[in-house]
Amino acid sequence: MRMVDLILKKKQGKELTRAEVNFIVEGYTSGEIPDYQMSALLMAICCKGMKKEETANLTFALINSGEQVNLSEIKGIKVDKHSTGGVGDKVSLIVIPLVASVGIPVVKMSGRGLGHTGGTIDKLEAIEGFKTNLSREEIIHNVNAYKMAIAGQSANLIPADKKIYALRDVTATIDSVPLIAASVMSKKIAAGADAIVLDVKVGSGAFMKSLTEARELAQTMVDIGKSLNRKTIAVITDMSQPLGHEVGNANEVSEALKVLQGRGPEDLTTVALTISSYMAVLGGAFKDFHKAYKELEQIINSGLVINKFKQLVEIQGGNNEVIDDPGRLPQAKYHVKVESYQEGYVGAINTEAIGVSVMLLGAGRKRKDDLIDYSAGLTMVKKIGDKVKVGDTICLIHTNLENNKESENMVRSAYIISDTEPTPMNYIHEVIE
Numbered sequence: 437m438r439m440v441d442l443i444l445k446k447k448q449g450k451e452l453t454r455a456e457v458n459f460i461v462e463g464y465t466s467g468e469i470p471d472y473q474m475s476a477l478l479m480a481i482c483c484k485g486m487k488k489e490e491t492a493n494l495t496f497a498l499i500n501s502g503e504q505v506n507l508s509e510i511k512g513i514k515v516d517k518h519s520t521g522g523v524g525d526k527v528s529l530i531v532i533p534l535v536a537s538v539g540i541p542v543v544k545m546s547g548r549g550l551g552h553t554g555g556t557i558d559k560l561e562a563i564e565g566f567k568t569n570l571s572r573e574e575i576i577h578n579v580n581a582y583k584m585a586i587a588g589q590s591a592n593l594i595p596a597d598k599k600i601y602a603l604r605d606v607t608a609t610i611d612s613v614p615l616i617a618a619s620v621m622s623k624k625i626a627a628g629a630d631a632i633v634l635d636v637k638v639g640s641g642a643f644m645k646s647l648t649e650a651r652e653l654a655q656t657m658v659d660i661g662k663s664l665n666r667k668t669i670a671v672i673t674d675m676s677q678p679l680g681h682e683v684g685n686a687n688e689v690s691e692a693l694k695v696l697q698g699r700g701p702e703d704l705t706t707v708a709l710t711i712s713s714y715m716a717v718l719g720g721a722f723k724d725f726h727k728a729y730k731e732l733e734q735i736i737n738s739g740l741v742i743n744k745f746k747q748l749v750e751i752q753g754g755n756n757e758v759i760d761d762p763g764r765l766p767q768a769k770y771h772v773k774v775e776s777y778q779e780g781y782v783g784a785i786n787t788e789a790i791g792v793s794v795m796l797l798g799a800g801r802k803r804k805d806d807l808i809d810y811s812a813g814l815t816m817v818k819k820i821g822d823k824v825k826v827g828d829t830i831c832l833i834h835t836n837l838e839n840n841k842e843s844e845n846m847v848r849s850a851y852i853i854s855d856t857e858p859t860p861m862n863y864i865h866e867v868i869e
């Protein structure tokens with residue numbers, strides 16, 4: 437088999453066999469297939485797509501590239517969730533303690549920020565001492581004892597995805613349904629989940645910009661989950677603007693704390709409750725979604741679930757004083773107001789540009805090894821549908837950088853001001869079961 441022939445085959449839109457997909461994944465992981473040939477193949481996949489069986493074969497090949505975590509010592513149905521990536525997406529921070537509080541074992545495998553999207557591991561590391569490199573034994577112990585654990589992906593888990601993902605990030609080949617589906621599902625399955633809730637983001641801050649694409653991605657992932665006997669539900673949620681008001685790391689932790697105390701923004705609370713409810717149903721705590729939603733909403737409104745988050749911070753080595761006093765989280769030196777030059781309504785937000793601005797402020801990485809400034813971020817003072825006058829603050833930049841003109845201009849131009857009031861948007865677009 438020659439890689440060049442397989443690139444040509446995909447370029448012509450033909451289907452790769454299981455043996456060919458295995459050859460590619462094994463060859464690239466071992467270093468026999470160079471980056472330039474893999475890049476060409478990834479681009480061909482982006483342009484020509486993959487059939488259902490090919491995508492499933494790619495998922496298996498990725499899983500087989502590394503270890504699978506054996507979590508059979510954990511009692512009960514282990515649930516995990518995965519977001520396809522967004523801006524201001526701090527849903528996992530809320531979901532873990534909330535679902536664990538009704539007795540469902542939550543084993544959350546998370547990643548770091550990538551490109552314009554944030555990562556849960558980075559957000560949690562804004563809490564001093566919070567440890568995310570847990571061993572298998574620590575995960576099992578914490579989940580059996582407290583029903584929750586959150587860990588970063590270990591080096592041995594899906595090495596092929598790690599290598600391919602890094603290449604996709606720099607070759608404009610991320611936004612492909614089969615590539616995202618195989619990447620997400622291989623990680624969830626190798627990490628030992630019995631049931632998976634997928635948060636498929638759609639809109640200007642997501643990799644999937646249209647509902648049609650998001651639906652296709654959601655269905656593809658649900659099909660893969662089912663074919664591997666994992667209970668899988670995909671919820672398509674809105675990402676046409678950042679979720680909640682805070683984008684960054686420390687400030688996103690603060691906002692998640694507000695939700696856990698029953699005083700968070702409506703969009704974030706609704707999405708977190710929806711994802712949590714499906715997780716709780718798949719885990720067997722409730723018979724139906726509506727019952728679960730109502731109960732979990734009550735738990736949030738009681739403000740008590742904050743104690744479960746405190747416990748999570750404690751068992752993973754973090755300083756839990758930040759829960760009662762979020763002012764102890766890293767704070768930026770400067771808070772720069774971005775004022776509107778126009779009057780009207782916020783009609784749309786270029787959310788990807790917001791994500792890039794935050795990354796440039798230091799909250800994300802330009803390069804893999806960059807250090808993060810946990811205090812850097814934005815507060816989206818105005819969101820879609822809000823009325824603005826000339827001179828109104830639409831956004832606040834939190835930064836340690838002295839010169840912020842570029843970020844200020846970038847954020848201002850990400851806000852599209854229109855004369856007419858936009859129609860209110862749904863937070864949840866569709867659910868695919």
Ligand code: URA
Binds near residue numbers: 521
């Ligand atoms: N998240 C992933 O884990 N993989 C992708 O390819 C895209 C988003």
